[in-house]
């Protein structure tokens with residue numbers, strides 16, 4: 001029986017999934033997913049052999065006495081060349097520079113592989129099996145520690161120059177805002193990611209210590225322990241400072257999403273990642289503020305929805321890519 005393998009390498013976790021090729025093609029589900037912390041020290045020399053070992057374990061566990069692998073799809077963050085299958089730089093882990101990851105996995109397991117950016121594959125996964133099924137034009141945005149995105153146009157993933165299309169986290173939403181590692185200032189990622197929400201909350205609590213009691217309480221009294229989740233919890237308890245911080249976050253996201261709407265007018269905008277999963281009320285606030293920033297585009301025909309696949313969307317997208325990698329071996 002032909003199988004496919006999906007790999008997702010993140011800054012803290014690696015995930016490897018396996019499925020029978022025909023079952024995934026029909027239902028979009030993986031039979032088994034193994035998730036582990038990135039093996040220390042996180043270099044390619046540590047991570048790649050572990051991914052290969054998990055893949056072999058998964059193949060060995062199958063009841064099929066002679067399992068065949070037809071293709072591998074690989075998701076990873078950071079700048080990469082999807083045509084060459086090379087990770088140019090993965091900033092969350094050490095020594096990931098110009099790593100020919102696609103060929104390393106393909107050679108070790110003896111089957112064709114394809115590689116793409118994790119946010120692009122999040123878009124591909126949601127388009128094939130999630131909240132964007134059946135539409136031609138869709139944008140996926142993942143809002144967690146950072147903000148990434150992927151764009152589907154005419155049913156196909158848009159790569160752009162240098163595989164760099166869909167870098168929605170670096171749209172400027174605050175002129176003169178904080179400097180971003182990308183070189184720009186006031187990027188959406190610097191204002192509305194989980195990391196940014198925590199940073200803004202720390203600043204607000206330092207400025208208004210009395211008003212920030214609810215946020216501090218969620219952080220056990222330690223400003224350094226303030227996290228976006230705690231700010232959300234404080235907002236739900238009615239903390240005015242926390243509510244204000246989430247309103248600002250909705251505003252920044254609305255400005256970023258409105259910029260995308262004006263260029264692409266997609267049918268569906270899928271929001272993934274922890275920040276977007278908070279609550280339908282937060283999404284309502286984002287939708288309502290988008291109306292303030294969009295004029296000519298018929299916003300009522302654009303759905304802004306939460307991801308249907310949750311944190312698995314890049315892995316499901318990698319499996320879609322694995323089908324494509326192994327197409328000739330069907």
Ligand SMILES: [Zn+2]
Nearest residue numbers: 170180182187
């Ligand atoms: Zn940036």
